[in-house]
Amino acid sequence: MNIIKVNHLVKEYKKIKKEKGLKGAVKNLFVQDIEYVRAVDDISFGIEKGDIAAYIGPNGAGKSTTVKMLSGIMQPSSGEILINGMSPQKERKRVVRNLGVVFGQRSQLNWNLRLGETYDLLKRIYQIDDALYEKNVKMLDEIFQISEFIDTPVRQLSLGQRMRGDLAAAMLHSPEILFLDEPTIGLDVEAKYSVRKFIKEINARNKTTIILTTHDLGDVQELCRRLIIINNGKIIEDGSLDELADRIAPYRRLIIDFYHPAVVRHPKAELISVDEARAVYKFRKDEITAARLIEDISRTAPIKEVGLQEAKIDDIIRTAYHAGQA
Amino acid sequence: MQIVKYHVSVAATLIRLSIQSRLEYPFMLIGHVLANCVQWVAGFAAIKFVVDSFGSLGGWGYESLAFLYGMSVLSHGLAVILFIQTWYMAYCVVEGEYDMFLLRPMGVLFQFLFEDFNLIGITDMIPGLMVFFYGCAKVHITMTFANISMILFALIGGTLIRGAVWIFCGSLSFWTKSTANFTDMVGALFERVSMYPLTIYPKWAQVIFTYLLPLAWITFYPVKGILGMEGSVIPVPMAAVSLGVGAVMFVLSCGLFRLGMHRYESAGS
Numbered sequence: 001m002n003i004i005k006v007n008h009l010v011k012e013y014k015k016i017k018k019e020k021g022l023k024g025a026v027k028n029l030f031v032q033d034i035e036y037v038r039a040v041d042d043i044s045f046g047i048e049k050g051d052i053a054a055y056i057g058p059n060g061a062g063k064s065t066t067v068k069m070l071s072g073i074m075q076p077s078s079g080e081i082l083i084n085g086m087s088p089q090k091e092r093k094r095v096v097r098n099l100g101v102v103f104g105q106r107s108q109l110n111w112n113l114r115l116g117e118t119y120d121l122l123k124r125i126y127q128i129d130d131a132l133y134e135k136n137v138k139m140l141d142e143i144f145q146i147s148e149f150i151d152t153p154v155r156q157l158s159l160g161q162r163m164r165g166d167l168a169a170a171m172l173h174s175p176e177i178l179f180l181d182e183p184t185i186g187l188d189v190e191a192k193y194s195v196r197k198f199i200k201e202i203n204a205r206n207k208t209t210i211i212l213t214t215h216d217l218g219d220v221q222e223l224c225r226r227l228i229i230i231n232n233g234k235i236i237e238d239g240s241l242d243e244l245a246d247r248i249a250p251y252r253r254l255i256i257d258f259y260h261p262a263v264v265r266h267p268k269a270e271l272i273s274v275d276e277a278r279a280v281y282k283f284r285k286d287e288i289t290a291a292r293l294i295e296d297i298s299r300t301a302p303i304k305e306v307g308l309q310e311a312k313i314d315d316i317i318r319t320a321y322h323a324g325q326a
Numbered sequence: 327m328q329i330v331k332y333h334v335s336v337a338a339t340l341i342r343l344s345i346q347s348r349l350e351y352p353f354m355l356i357g358h359v360l361a362n363c364v365q366w367v368a369g370f371a372a373i374k375f376v377v378d379s380f381g382s383l384g385g386w387g388y389e390s391l392a393f394l395y396g397m398s399v400l401s402h403g404l405a406v407i408l409f410i411q412t413w414y415m416a417y418c419v420v421e422g423e424y425d426m427f428l429l430r431p432m433g434v435l436f437q438f439l440f441e442d443f444n445l446i447g448i449t450d451m452i453p454g455l456m457v458f459f460y461g462c463a464k465v466h467i468t469m470t471f472a473n474i475s476m477i478l479f480a481l482i483g484g485t486l487i488r489g490a491v492w493i494f495c496g497s498l499s500f501w502t503k504s505t506a507n508f509t510d511m512v513g514a515l516f517e518r519v520s521m522y523p524l525t526i527y528p529k530w531a532q533v534i535f536t537y538l539l540p541l542a543w544i545t546f547y548p549v550k551g552i553l554g555m556e557g558s559v560i561p562v563p564m565a566a567v568s569l570g571v572g573a574v575m576f577v578l579s580c581g582l583f584r585l586g587m588h589r590y591e592s593a594g595s
Contacts, residue, residue: 073428073592093431101429108426112347121343124336125430125437153350 002046003177003209004070009079011040011065011233039065041233042079047226049176050207052199054224056214058321062233063213064103067181070211071101083177097126100170104182107166109154115165116150119172126173133172140168143201144194160191167198178202178210184219192216199223217313229320237320241313246286248319249311254281254290256297257305264300269293277304333436340440348445358449366399366453369521384526389464390553391523396458397477397545398520401484403454407447409489411438413509415496420503422593435493435583465553473552476565480548483565486572487544488516493579500586520544540575543568 017033018024040062047053057063068074070081072088072095081088088095109118123133141147144164149157157165163183170178180199184192196219202208212219220227220241227244229237237244254269258277265271269283283293290308297303348355373395377388386394418424418438427434427441467473495508519541524532535542551564 068425068592071429073425073590075588092428096429097431099429103425106425108429110343110347112350113343117343117346121336121339122430124339125432127332 001049003049003084004047004211005080005082006046006066006070007044007080009040009043009066009069009081010038010077011062011069011074012077013037013039038233040069040076043230043233043235045228045235045238047209047211049209050203051226052203052210052212052224053226053228054212054214054220055228055230056217056220056317057230061230063230064181066230067101067179067211067213071099071179072096097173098176100173100175100178102163102166102170102178102180102183104163104180104185107154107162108169109162109165111155112153114151114153115146115157118154118165118169119150122169122172128173132174136172136174139205140171143198144168158191160187160194163187163191163195164198167195171202174206176207176209178208180210180212182213182215184214184216192218196222217317221313229317231321236323241316244320245311245313245316248323249316250284250286251282251311252285252290253309254283254293255279255307255309256281256294256303259302259304262301264297266293266296336432337436337440340437341443344441344443345445355446355449358446359452362449363453366450366457370395370457373521384523386523386525389461390549390555391461392457393461393465393467393553394523394545394549395521396454396456396461397480397484397549398517399450399454400458401481401488401520401544402516403447403450404481404485405447405488405492406450407444408485409439409492410444410447411442412489412492412496415493416499416502416504419499419590420593424587424590425592428590434587435580467552476548476552476563479563479565479569480545480552483548483568483570483572484520484544486576487541487568490572490575490579491516491539491541493576494582497579497583497586500589516541516544520546540571543571 013036015035015037016028017035018028019033043062043066055063055066065074069076070083070088072092075089083095084098086095088099109115110121119137122128128136137146144167146164146168149161149165152161154162154165167180167183183199184195187195199210199212200223203210212224214220225240227237227239227241228235253272256279258264258279261277262279263271263274264279266281268288269281271279272282273280281293283290294303294306370392373383373391374388377383377391382388383391424434424438427437430437462469491512492509495512498508519535524535524542524546527535532542536547548565548568
């Protein structure tokens with residue numbers, strides 16, 4: 001069953017074209033050149049309970065606009081959103097009760113006070129009973145070690161700690177659904193690792209459904225079973241990363257070190273470089289397996305070492321973005 | 327009942343947190359005490375000078391003026407404590423500051439109003455109380471239950487009228503999408519209408535401030551009622567009317583806010 005359902009969602013902005021200079025400014029008071037821009041242009045998708053979906057796309061593609069409509073902050077121009085069967089616009093309070101939202105560029109934590117004060121406020125706003133609150137804080141502490149800085153004023157936290165604090169804040173009321181808008185933005189390797197661990201654990205323990213927007217393809221590779229790519233307001237790809245790789249970049253590379261310099265060709269693989277005893281082959285995985293290729297080549301020249309490279313995720317995504325633009 | 331208890335519990339926590347936040351910067355408090363005392367006491371000295379020179383102001387003697395001025399500074403102080411965040415409503419619209427409130431299962435305006443309980447407004451109350459008690463002594467008001475109730479009604483009414491006008495002006499930014507707001511202009515208007523007797527203004531202005539933009543109900547009419555100056559045509563105490571005017575205006579301005587919220591577009595990025 002789809003816990004999130006989006007049908008023909010559209011968000012249209014009125015954009016007023018401004019003319020340059022004082023003359024233009026005065027003219028614009030009377031005559032406006034209005035242009036309608038579709039930030040989100042007729043998108044539809046469904047997310048199943050317990051899924052982790054990455055929602056990715058270049059800057060200005062419409063990611064944040066979609067997340068804001070899903071979480072009830074923005075009104076769609078047309079189309080339908082159902083979260084747990086309810087519209088986040090019409091039944092905002094009931095929908096957000098079961099929703100955790102974190103915007104990486106923003107914080108809901110009280111800047112001046114110790115982190116725990118914000119949690120106390122959230123406990124009251126969401127009417128979390130003591131037993132559940134204790135349980136959740138304990139769980140979040142296990143994953144995130146929040147007790148290390150729960151008594152520190154938020155303004156003194158590092159960016160990584162602040163993000164952990166914000167993610168924990170979004171989970172206090174045990175929401176079934178989590179929207180994370182660029183949760184790893186600006187974080188160092190260690191903090192990124194801990195955010196990814198959090199996402200995995202929350203999903204595994206509570207079956208929390210998660211939609212994640214990110215520019216970090218490492219996040220996608222490590223976390224997401226489902227990948228939705230949006231560009232210019234339209235969904236251009238929707239599926240698993242493997243499917244996508246098979247379709248738009250079905251190539252792998254095989255690197256072979258021979259005992260002696262050799263040039264060995266194979267009808268189903270392209271020899272793309274030879275350097276002394278090292279040869280690099282490019283082949284389609286639907287045409288031949290790596291094992292078969294190695295076996296064939298080793299009949300001609302003895303092999304010392306082999307290495308296999310999958311298509312790089314960056315290349316896959318870039319290809320997808322460009323394909324969408326064409 | 328459950329709903330009231332819930333809102334009181336959240337409001338109390340929000341107020342506690344904003345007081346704690348303000349106390350993180352104690353020197354600001356001291357600065358405001360000094361600045362506000364100088365401002366209001368100097369303002370009152372100016373009135374005293376005018377009255378000493380001309381005998382009265384709009385037919386009001388020095389004693390009644392002191393009482394009026396004190397009531398005005400007190401309701402100003404209360405409004406600043408409770409509603410100062412409404413001065414930044416335009417900013418909130420442009421910067422998408424309402425997002426956070428929309429993501430929580432509670433009324434947006436309720437969270438917004440209690441989120442920034444302004445302890446520093448207390449600094450307005452100190453000179454306000456000084457001038458007020460001075461005025462009370464001068465007009466020889468007796469602190470009977472009836473009089474105290476009327477003073478409280480007038481203060482609550484006046485505070486609500488001020489808050490309502492601020493919320494009203496702030497809510498317009500949902501339509502104008504501009505950071506420019508009317509707060510400064512409205513602040514000057516409040517001062518001119520609530521610190522001096524309405525009778526110093528021409529007839530047309532008096533009509534406007536009584537019926538159209540009922541700022542005269544912040545202090546002028548209720549004080550007239552409390553001091554028993556000239557009989558009014560209505561059988562209800564003026565202070566009670568002021569409370570009613572405040573309540574109605576407040577409800578209307580909250581309605582405008584809700585209407586505006588439908589147009590809220592968050593901020594870019």
